Amino acid sequence: MVVATLACSCAHTGPAPAEAAYGAHIGTNTPQGLRAKQLLDMVNSDWPIGTVTVGTLADPEIVEAVTGAMDRLWADRPITVTGVDIGAGHATLHVRTSYAVSEDVRLRTGESGLVDRFEVTVVKPKIRQWPDVDAEITRSGAHYAYQASKVTDRGCVRVAGTNVDESLPLASIFKLYVLLAVGRAVNAGTLEWDDPLLITKEAKAVGSAGFDKLPPGAHVSVRDAAQQMISASDNMATDLLMARLGPGAVERALVAAGHHDPASMTPFPTAHELFSIGWGRPDVREEWKTAPPQRRAEMLRTTNVLPYDPDPERTRTPASPYGAEWYGSAMDICRVHAALQATAVGPAAPVADILSATPGIDLDRAKFPYIAAKGGNLPGDLTFSWYARDRSGQGWVMSFQLVWPTYRSLAAATWLQSIATQGFDLLPVGPPTR
Numbered sequence: 001m002v003v004a005t006l007a008c009s010c011a012h013t014g015p016a017p018a019e020a021a022y023g024a025h026i027g028t029n030t031p032q033g034l035r036a037k038q039l040l041d042m043v044n045s046d047w048p049i050g051t052v053t054v055g056t057l058a059d060p061e062i063v064e065a066v067t068g069a070m071d072r073l074w075a076d077r078p079i080t081v082t083g084v085d086i087g088a089g090h091a092t093l094h095v096r097t098s099y100a101v102s103e104d105v106r107l108r109t110g111e112s113g114l115v116d117r118f119e120v121t122v123v124k125p126k127i128r129q130w131p132d133v134d135a136e137i138t139r140s141g142a143h144y145a146y147q148a149s150k151v152t153d154r155g156c157v158r159v160a161g162t163n164v165d166e167s168l169p170l171a172s173i174f175k176l177y178v179l180l181a182v183g184r185a186v187n188a189g190t191l192e193w194d195d196p197l198l199i200t201k202e203a204k205a206v207g208s209a210g211f212d213k214l215p216p217g218a219h220v221s222v223r224d225a226a227q228q229m230i231s232a233s234d235n236m237a238t239d240l241l242m243a244r245l246g247p248g249a250v251e252r253a254l255v256a257a258g259h260h261d262p263a264s265m266t267p268f269p270t271a272h273e274l275f276s277i278g279w280g281r282p283d284v285r286e287e288w289k290t291a292p293p294q295r296r297a298e299m300l301r302t303t304n305v306l307p308y309d310p311d312p313e314r315t316r317t318p319a320s321p322y323g324a325e326w327y328g329s330a331m332d333i334c335r336v337h338a339a340l341q342a343t344a345v346g347p348a349a350p351v352a353d354i355l356s357a358t359p360g361i362d363l364d365r366a367k368f369p370y371i372a373a374k375g376g377n378l379p380g381d382l383t384f385s386w387y388a389r390d391r392s393g394q395g396w397v398m399s400f401q402l403v404w405p406t407y408r409s410l411a412a413a414t415w416l417q418s419i420a421t422q423g424f425d426l427l428p429v430g431p432p433t434r
Contacts, residue, residue: 024081031113032091043073059116066118072409100139101415122414127422130160142402147330151395156334164330168401171376171383172233174326176336181253183348193223197240205308206271208236231358235271257336276303278319281311285322316407318380334397337387379407392430
């Protein structure tokens with residue numbers, strides 16, 4: 001069995017890493033101990049993980065999957081060993097990432113001496129009270145904001161949180177504002193859920209998780225595009241919807257949702273525009289960082305006359321230190337979730353179903369029968385948000401915005417989701433309505 005979600009075909013091109021102190025001794029007098037030590041040498045090396053060298057560690061049938069799992073560890077290096085369990089034909093490494101997230105690495109060796117079973121799991125932190133949330137995230141070294149809020153007729157009432165009014169990267173949570181603009185247009189009669197959107201080669205360049213197999217010239221409906229924008233965080237679908245809505249629509253949604261500073265997000269960047277600024281060629285991040293609003297607007301317009309040309313050397317380099325991101329506060333996130341639920345009436349009623357199709361969190365449905373979700377993940381920026389309606393009909397919003405100076409693997413998302421899940425257990429949920 002192999003648990004892995006990423007794959008990489010890059011190969012090692014340098015010498016073997018030198019012996020390093022990993023925090024605990026790993027005996028190499030058994031095949032499983034030898035492979036465990038080899039694994040730590042590889043994931044703590046400065047050389048990228050690749051299938052060629054993983055082939056010296058793992059059985060050929062699982063090389064690609066093991067490569068993906070090891071690449072996640074490598075991205076979070078240095079990996080420190082906090083404990084080692086060696087058994088008959090198997091080993092478990094208890095490790096800690098560079099941002100203090102604990103993981104267990106389990107491997108088994110077969111008759112050939114190669115690894116034929118491999119699994120990496122994130123150890124869930126224990127959250128028993130709200131201060132535990134701050135303590136756990138603080139240990140990760142992230143600059144962060146989080147908030148748990150009760151939604152009332154008067155707005156969002158904070159139950160717990162830190163830095164709730166600080167404007168931080170939203171990553172793909174920005175797509176909630178696009179969906180709000182869609183819902184408002186549908187209710188206004190200027191947009192229909194069945195309206196077709198044309199897929200183009202240029203639109204596909206920013207990536208499409210939901211429509212990647214559809215060729216240029218194909219059409220998708222507004223409803224399907226909105227669903228994929230939220231459920232799969234589809235960037236192409238987002239840009240198609242923004243183009244159909246027309247200039248100013250999302251900016252008006254910012255105002256309607258009560259964003260604390262709509263001017264800071266005007267003009268509202270498309271995925272194509274912001275990705276071109278943050279990760280495209282030529283590299284214009286330094287200019288963007290110091291450019292006044294008018295110049296930034298000109299730079300965004302310039303990206304639309306050029307194809308998106310991502311720089312492979314910067315795919316894991318954060319752009320938010322240069323201000324290339326979508327921004328909002330924890331209070332903004334709560335308000336846009338509340339605005340979306342209020343908009344999900346009449347013709348725009350499907351908005352509620354679109355938001356809840358992929359909850360992204362494992363909660364007790366008897367306690368929280370409705371869960372809407374949107375998160376995001378850009379290099380160095382990790383965000384999550386949920387609107388949950390409890391069994392009494394009360395609405396709650398919980399959000400997290402974490403910013404690191406370097407890339408973090410998907411292990412960080414698993415870790416943060418486990419914190420959020422336990423956070424929902426701390427909410428003062430009332431009894432069911434009768």
